[in-house]
Amino acid sequence: MNDDTLVLYYYDDGLSNQERRDVEAAIAADESVRARYEELRLQLDQLDTGSDVAAPTHMVQRWHDSIDRAAQRERVPVRSKPGQFNAMSFFWGAAVSAALAVGIGIGVIMSGSPVPVELAPNYALVDPETSSVVPGAFARGMQVHLRDTQRNIVALSGDNREDRTLLVMRIIQQNRLFERAAEQNDSAGLARVLRAFEPILLRLAADDIAPEDADALRRQLAFELNVMLTKLERDTSKETHKT
Amino acid sequence: MVAVLNRQGAPTQAEFHEVISRSSGRWFSACLKITRNRDLAEDAVQDALLSAWDKRQQFDRSAKLDTWIHRIAINAALQLLRKGRPGVFEPLEIEVESSTPTPDSIRADEELGQSLSIAMSHLSEIERVCFVLKHLEQWRLKEIAAEFDTNIGTVKQAIFRAVRKLRVRMVSLQSEIL
Numbered sequence: 001m002n003d004d005t006l007v008l009y010y011y012d013d014g015l016s017n018q019e020r021r022d023v024e025a026a027i028a029a030d031e032s033v034r035a036r037y038e039e040l041r042l043q044l045d046q047l048d049t050g051s052d053v054a055a056p057t058h059m060v061q062r063w064h065d066s067i068d069r070a071a072q073r074e075r076v077p078v079r080s081k082p083g084q085f086n087a088m089s090f091f092w093g094a095a096v097s098a099a100l101a102v103g104i105g106i107g108v109i110m111s112g113s114p115v116p117v118e119l120a121p122n123y124a125l126v127d128p129e130t131s132s133v134v135p136g137a138f139a140r141g142m143q144v145h146l147r148d149t150q151r152n153i154v155a156l157s158g159d160n161r162e163d164r165t166l167l168v169m170r171i172i173q174q175n176r177l178f179e180r181a182a183e184q185n186d187s188a189g190l191a192r193v194l195r196a197f198e199p200i201l202l203r204l205a206a207d208d209i210a211p212e213d214a215d216a217l218r219r220q221l222a223f224e225l226n227v228m229l230t231k232l233e234r235d236t237s238k239e240t241h242k243t
Numbered sequence: 244m245v246a247v248l249n250r251q252g253a254p255t256q257a258e259f260h261e262v263i264s265r266s267s268g269r270w271f272s273a274c275l276k277i278t279r280n281r282d283l284a285e286d287a288v289q290d291a292l293l294s295a296w297d298k299r300q301q302f303d304r305s306a307k308l309d310t311w312i313h314r315i316a317i318n319a320a321l322q323l324l325r326k327g328r329p330g331v332f333e334p335l336e337i338e339v340e341s342s343t344p345t346p347d348s349i350r351a352d353e354e355l356g357q358s359l360s361i362a363m364s365h366l367s368e369i370e371r372v373c374f375v376l377k378h379l380e381q382w383r384l385k386e387i388a389a390e391f392d393t394n395i396g397t398v399k400q401a402i403f404r405a406v407r408k409l410r411v412r413m414v415s416l417q418s419e420i421l
Contacts, residue, residue, distance in 0.1 A: 004403045014384045055271040070296045071256045202257045
């Protein structure tokens with residue numbers, strides 16, 4: 001009985017029923033075969049242990065984003081049917097675009113400032129990555145984020161499921177940015193709390209959530225956010241008094 | 244009881260996020276063991292997720308979403324490995340010496356950081372991939388043979404060689420530790 005046969009016996013693959021029975025008989029009858037098989041089994045079992053690595057946060061973030069983008073692409077309605085070209089619509093479309101481009105160009109030149117970026121309504125205007133440079137600024141940015149999230153959660157309407165899902169996904173994205181920023185600011189505890197919000201938000205975004213369940217989750221989130229805000233404000237004021 | 248997810252039909256966006264948060268580390272690790280390259284492993288998971296999203300209507304609700312995506316990720320990693328190094332699976336019948344470690348593979352080994360990974364660095368590419376698919380991913384021999392478009396006997400030989408080398412390496416690693 002060679003070791004290769006014992007390997008196949010270990011994997012329970014690649015041996016006929018008769019061959020398996022032969023191996024079993026040999027292990028039962030022959031002490032040396034049994035010892036060799038035991039040694040092989042122990043060594044192969046050992047090769048299983050604890051070999052998973054955690055994916056870095058930025059990778060996980062990229063994977064989350066790719067799903068959001070794929071879902072977003074599917075939501076964009078296709079307005080025109082292919083193969084149908086409307087010369088009149090094209091003319092007016094081109095004219096309006098040109099007028100808009102000229103208007104924006106003049107505006108930019110006159111003001112000397114860059115084109116304003118459109119942000120989601122009621123959303124934190126603080127970039128968590130840049131605000132992380134100064135801990136005080138980071139804390140203030142976090143407060144703004146939490147307050148905005150709280151406001152959005154309270155105002156979340158159950159009427160339009162698609163809008164609700166979109167808004168919750170946007171909150172999740174923003175939340176992940178702040179989670180990352182918290183990690184970069186050595187606030188592991190804060191990052192952990194932000195991470196804990198995500199499963200609740202995901203449940204809130206589920207397609208078939210019952211209105212009363214959504215209400216309960218909204219209340220839970222609003223409460224958690226309030227606790228966190230109060231704690232942050234207390235910490236910030238302590239810091240101010242110290243200085 | 245909170246109605247968490249839509250249990251009918253295709254998995255929802257929320258379910259994908261949930262499973263990414265829970266299982267992406269495991270997918271990444273598995274892909275890293277196959278590719279020994281972080282970028283390829285990351286891309287494999289990314290490709291798998293997008294492919295799973297596109298095919299989500301085909302998902303069978305009796306299966307687990309994370310297991311389904313795991314399998315797609317493994318296939319994506321194999322595909323990327325083939326694309327990045329054409330002909331890598333051709334010398335299946337020949338005993339090949341392990342290739343010289345690259346910075347990527349060294350980094351992957353350090354990251355996996357386990358005796359298994361150190362021992363696996365001494366296997367040729369095909370031995371490592373066959374061993375990972377058989378031992379860690381529990382593929383059947385015939386599935387591996389189909390993946391590489393070869394016969395079962397050839398796959399068995401690659402696994403036997405891998406096990407032989409790993410056992411020798413594990414014994415020497417253990418004696419170094421002792």
